[in-house]
Amino acid sequence: MFKFFLIKLAQLVPTFIGVTIVAFAFIRLLPGDPILLMAGERGISAERYAELKAQMGFDRSLVTQYFDFLKGLLHGDLGNSLVTHSPVMDEFMSRFPATLELSLFALAFAVIIGLPAGVLAAVKRGKTLDHTVMGVSLTGYSMPIFWWGLLLIMLFSSTLGWTPVSGRISFLYFIDSVTGFMTIDSLIAGDWGAFLSALHHLVLPAIVLGTIPLAVIARQTRSSMLEVLGEDYVRTARAKGLSNFRVIMVHTLRNALISVVTVIGLQVGLLLAGAILTETIFSWPGIGKWMIDAISRRDYPSVQGGLVLIAFIVMIVNLLVDIAYGVINPRIRH
Amino acid sequence: MALLDIEGLSVRFQTSSGLFAAVEGVNINVDRGEVWSIVGESGSGKSVSMLATMGLLPWTAQVTADKMAFDGQDLQQLSSRQRRRIVGGEMSMIFQEPMSSLNPCFTVGTQIDEMIKQHLGGSRKERHERALDLLAQVGIPDPARRIKAYPHQLSGGMSQRVMIAMAISCNPRLLIADEPTTALDVTIQAQILELLLRLQEDTGMALILITHDMGVVAETAKHVVVQYAGRQVEKQDVKSLFANPRHPYTEALLSALPERAGDQDRLPTIPGVVPGQHDRPTGCLFNPRCRYATEHCREVEPVAAPDDPARTLCHYPLEDGISPSPAAAARDNPQSSPHREVRP
Numbered sequence: 206m207f208k209f210f211l212i213k214l215a216q217l218v219p220t221f222i223g224v225t226i227v228a229f230a231f232i233r234l235l236p237g238d239p240i241l242l243m244a245g246e247r248g249i250s251a252e253r254y255a256e257l258k259a260q261m262g263f264d265r266s267l268v269t270q271y272f273d274f275l276k277g278l279l280h281g282d283l284g285n286s287l288v289t290h291s292p293v294m295d296e297f298m299s300r301f302p303a304t305l306e307l308s309l310f311a312l313a314f315a316v317i318i319g320l321p322a323g324v325l326a327a328v329k330r331g332k333t334l335d336h337t338v339m340g341v342s343l344t345g346y347s348m349p350i351f352w353w354g355l356l357l358i359m360l361f362s363s364t365l366g367w368t369p370v371s372g373r374i375s376f377l378y379f380i381d382s383v384t385g386f387m388t389i390d391s392l393i394a395g396d397w398g399a400f401l402s403a404l405h406h407l408v409l410p411a412i413v414l415g416t417i418p419l420a421v422i423a424r425q426t427r428s429s430m431l432e433v434l435g436e437d438y439v440r441t442a443r444a445k446g447l448s449n450f451r452v453i454m455v456h457t458l459r460n461a462l463i464s465v466v467t468v469i470g471l472q473v474g475l476l477l478a479g480a481i482l483t484e485t486i487f488s489w490p491g492i493g494k495w496m497i498d499a500i501s502r503r504d505y506p507s508v509q510g511g512l513v514l515i516a517f518i519v520m521i522v523n524l525l526v527d528i529a530y531g532v533i534n535p536r537i538r539h
Numbered sequence: 540m541a542l543l544d545i546e547g548l549s550v551r552f553q554t555s556s557g558l559f560a561a562v563e564g565v566n567i568n569v570d571r572g573e574v575w576s577i578v579g580e581s582g583s584g585k586s587v588s589m590l591a592t593m594g595l596l597p598w599t600a601q602v603t604a605d606k607m608a609f610d611g612q613d614l615q616q617l618s619s620r621q622r623r624r625i626v627g628g629e630m631s632m633i634f635q636e637p638m639s640s641l642n643p644c645f646t647v648g649t650q651i652d653e654m655i656k657q658h659l660g661g662s663r664k665e666r667h668e669r670a671l672d673l674l675a676q677v678g679i680p681d682p683a684r685r686i687k688a689y690p691h692q693l694s695g696g697m698s699q700r701v702m703i704a705m706a707i708s709c710n711p712r713l714l715i716a717d718e719p720t721t722a723l724d725v726t727i728q729a730q731i732l733e734l735l736l737r738l739q740e741d742t743g744m745a746l747i748l749i750t751h752d753m754g755v756v757a758e759t760a761k762h763v764v765v766q767y768a769g770r771q772v773e774k775q776d777v778k779s780l781f782a783n784p785r786h787p788y789t790e791a792l793l794s795a796l797p798e799r800a801g802d803q804d805r806l807p808t809i810p811g812v813v814p815g816q817h818d819r820p821t822g823c824l825f826n827p828r829c830r831y832a833t834e835h836c837r838e839v840e841p842v843a844a845p846d847d848p849a850r851t852l853c854h855y856p857l858e859d860g861i862s863p864s865p866a867a868a869a870r871d872n873p874q875s876s877p878h879r880e881v882r883p
């Protein structure tokens with residue numbers, strides 16, 4: 206198992222190098238120039254432009270710049286933002302917990318509803334419940350995030366007034382940041398009101414962000430369960446005189462999970478992408494909103510640093526999925 | 540009282556083109572410690588009738604029977620909870636494909652343990668000891684190591700041994716083996732059959748062996764049921780079956796045995812295939828392939844004569860290897876032996 210882990214870890218190295226190249230090249234390939242954008246409509250003299258360019262290090266060759274970026278990266282230094290002049294790492298880290306909290310709640314929502322829905326649909330194949338689950342999940346899957354988010358805001362926030370429209374917590378509360386998770390920090394502070402307010406703010410964005418993964422997980426679970434239910438070893442399990450519950454929840458689900466876990470892992474990448482839209486709709490102060498701002502300002506260090514960090518997180522999650530895969534499926538381990 | 544008493548078992552499947560009778564009118568009455576065999580080609584409904592007995596058919600199957608009792612308990616009347624106590628505990632089954640019949644996610648030990656826990660209980664240590672003991676009984680070398688193995692680490696023969704160990708783990712009184720050797724090498728086939736027979740003798744359980752190999756029947760069973768296209772066509776003890784087959788289908792199966800073909804240079808075969816759902820003939824289901832079939836056979840469905848102990852499903856049951864059918868007399872004029880293929 207340890208060897209399996211090391212091999213998987215080693216495989217990440219070339220991927221990571223590729224990511225740094227793409228992240229570095231991506232923002233520079235976009236038209237637009239950070240210095241001109243900063244100067245705004247008044248423009249800037251050629252001397253001042255050259256001076257600033259040298260100051261930011263953009264006058265050097267791309268190769269030198271890239272290796273500079275790589276060197277800093279290996280030291281954990283992603284450079285400073287061109288706009289705020291504070292370290293990119295700090296900017297990212299101060300916003301990342303908000304995105305992580307949102308994504309985790311969205312994923313939890315998707316798994317907690319999607320997995321049982323898929324199992325039930327498979328067990329009740331062809332019945333009304335099956336058609337309902339599949340119909341609803343197809344609708345959810347086809348729903349554009351921004352539109353779905355706006356619909357929910359209109360209904361629950363504007364019309365019914367059940368949930369707040371934006372933000373992470375009511376301005377009435379001020380909670381010291383310990384973990385960066387508003388829900389956990391408010392519990393640590395022992396402030397119930399703040400905790401409820403944080404949850405209140407979290408519900409709608411989490412549902413919006415979790416809808417597509419929910420649909421994907423439900424459909425994958427159903428088809429995977431149906432496939433496994435036809436296997437010989439499920440018949441063996443029934444021949445052992447086991448209860449229907451045990452046959453389905455132990456013998457069938459365990460095997461069906463192998464493909465579901467892969468799909469859940471793939472959803473994490475999509476979650477971070479979806480977070481950008483969701484955060485914009487709900488003014489959620491996470492990295493999605495921050496990245497959008499950085500891109501529009503051509504803040505090279507922030508964009509390349511942010512991309513590398515996001516890619517790094519997705520890679521780590523996939524590594525964890527691979528490991529989970531090995532734990533669930535003994536045929537991979539050996 | 541028979542251990543397994545089945546009268547008039549029928550299984551119908553709801554298909555897109557209506558009900559399909561996969562099994563019809565099967566009777567089996569297995570006494571304690573008896574070895575039975577069910578023979579017939581693929582598609583004869585051998586497995587389906589036994590899966591119906593075990594209650595393992597999918598929900599699309601409609602199982603009906605005049606009588607379906609295990610040790611006096613009516614299987615059709617039992618609640619599913621009561622039936623699960625019998626299935627696996629008192630009556631267990633092994634299958635054709637050992638490699639896919641074990642759950643790939645659990646070790647051999649876990650899968651045996653689960654069965655013991657379900658029916659016999661006992662402490663974890665006792666169950667572990669029993670599992671080790673069972674693995675040794677079915678001839679698995681180094682049980683202490685194999686008990687931790689996953690199914691994909693075992694060969695087909697080993698997997699079938701594990702299946703057998705699991706099936707006998709709760710001291711069943713009846714073991715149903717559904718073509719247990721079909722997927723295995725010839726050398727392993729013999730070993731597995733030997734193992735099954737030894738276990739049967741040691742434990743005194745009854746054994747029903749589903750097979751399409753008449754050679755296996757001769758070596759193992761005491762009683763034989765012959766099935767064709769879901770119908771039971773004949774039921775005899777093995778000696779009289781081999782000496783005096785009553786149904787032309789049985790006779791044809793026997794003459795296809797290499798040992799019986801004698802000095803002929805070509806092995807006799809039965810022309811055609813078992814009819815499926817859409818190509819069932821009228822009259823006797825075997826008539827298109829039967830060498831003795833007459834117009835009567837093609838029109839009227841046969842019923843077993845009430846005084847016939849073999850319950851032969853034929854208008855002209857064979858008597859001492861000779862068919863009373865007019866077709867036989869007309870055709871077989873120069874040839875005396877019914878086992879000989881007529882060749883130009």
